[in-house]
Amino acid sequence: MRSDQLRSQIFAMLILVCIHPGSGQGVFKTMLRLPDTGQDASFTNSPGEDSDYKINPPFFLVPGDGTVIDTVTGLMWQQSDGGEMSFESAENYCQNLILGGFSDWRLPNAQEAFSILNHGRQNPPLDPAVFPNSGAEYWWTSELQAGNASKVWVTNAGGGIGNHPKAETVSAGGTKKFHARAVRDVAPPVKVSAQYTDMDSVVMDNLTGLEWTRFSSRDSLTWENALLFAENLVMQGKSDWRLPNIKELESLNDETRSQPSVNPGIFQDIGTKKYWSGTSLPSQQLQAWFMNTGFGVISHELKTTKNNVLCVHG
Numbered sequence: 272m273r274s275d276q277l278r279s280q281i282f283a284m285l286i287l288v289c290i291h292p293g294s295g296q297g298v299f300k301t302m303l304r305l306p307d308t309g310q311d312a313s314f315t316n317s318p319g320e321d322s323d324y325k326i327n328p329p330f331f332l333v334p335g336d337g338t339v340i341d342t343v344t345g346l347m348w349q350q351s352d353g354g355e356m357s358f359e360s361a362e363n364y365c366q367n368l369i370l371g372g373f374s375d376w377r378l379p380n381a382q383e384a385f386s387i388l389n390h391g392r393q394n395p396p397l398d399p400a401v402f403p404n405s406g407a408e409y410w411w412t413s414e415l416q417a418g419n420a421s422k423v424w425v426t427n428a429g430g431g432i433g434n435h436p437k438a439e440t441v442s443a444g445g446t447k448k449f450h451a452r453a454v455r456d457v458a459p460p461v462k463v464s465a466q467y468t469d470m471d472s473v474v475m476d477n478l479t480g481l482e483w484t485r486f487s488s489r490d491s492l493t494w495e496n497a498l499l500f501a502e503n504l505v506m507q508g509k510s511d512w513r514l515p516n517i518k519e520l521e522s523l524n525d526e527t528r529s530q531p532s533v534n535p536g537i538f539q540d541i542g543t544k545k546y547w548s549g550t551s552l553p554s555q556q557l558q559a560w561f562m563n564t565g566f567g568v569i570s571h572e573l574k575t576t577k578n579n580v581l582c583v584h585g
Contacts, residue, residue: 298463299462299463302343302382305522307325307327318498320549336372345456346386352405352410353451354450356450358437361378376454385426408427409449412426417532434568469485474537483582483584484506487580500582515549517549520546523581538581544564546561546562546564548560551574
């Protein structure tokens with residue numbers, strides 16, 4: 272891509288961020304939009320799986336200066352990660368990084384780190400045309416586990432995210448490779464007065480623009496039945512509800528909470544349960560991704576397992 276075209280893309284993203292005003296005390300919006308998972312393959316004849324919906328397909332710009340621009344989220348990323356290091360070293364590394372002419376790099380938060388994963392792939396779950404394979408098993412985020420400063424949220428090479436002890440990485444005496452990849456804001460984050468707007472039986476997430484059913488399914492369901500339940504749901508006059516993909520489901524998680532890790536004041540029956548996503552595991556087609564609301568760990572299991580369901584619209 273020519274440099275003038277790249278500058279035009281960046282300018283457009285700056286404008287898009289600036290037109291979302293924030294006011295008062297609230298939460299910060301660091302991503303313009305939530306990217307799709309990148310899963311294009313179909314794994315069932317039932318309607319409603321991840322690949323049936325294309326909303327914000329991943330699209331990256333690679334300027335050739337060691338940086339990557341995610342045009343969906345508006346974030347700029349370090350293209351090649353910084354290698355294996357301890358959590359404290361990762362914080363210092365990102366804060367002191369100078370790359371692409373910028374010095375305001377930082378460790379990503381959990382949702383930002385999860386946003387660049389491509390769930391059409393595994394080991395690593397990253398687009399190889401954008402992010403070179405470094406052999407990392409995990410990537411640090413900036414967020415500690417709620418109530419335990421010895422554990423940190425990390426994404427993993429399988430495509431999940433979870434809370435792991437700092438001591439697991441090689442540099443801290445462990446046996447696993449935890450790497451650091453820095454991120455920066457192309458434009459300053461904007462403040463949203465509140466993350467959620469309560470609309471009776473439906474909840475609007477003001478960070479993603481998604482509408483959610485406030486209450487989960489009455490019964491736990493297999494993955495196939497969860498797809499059908501969501502596709503057949505009619506609520507508040509809307510019939511286009513669906514099972515969320517795994518990035519959408521993860522966006523509800525609040526890493527400062529646990530037991531449950533999703534705001535129980537908004538989702539009043541959320542509980543500590545497992546919730547299905549519509550995203551399959553590409554290497555094991557009989558399994559699908561879910562979120563456990565104990566802490567918000569993202570993992571996968573057989574589709575014949577019965578889990579709970581939240582439906583999404585938008």
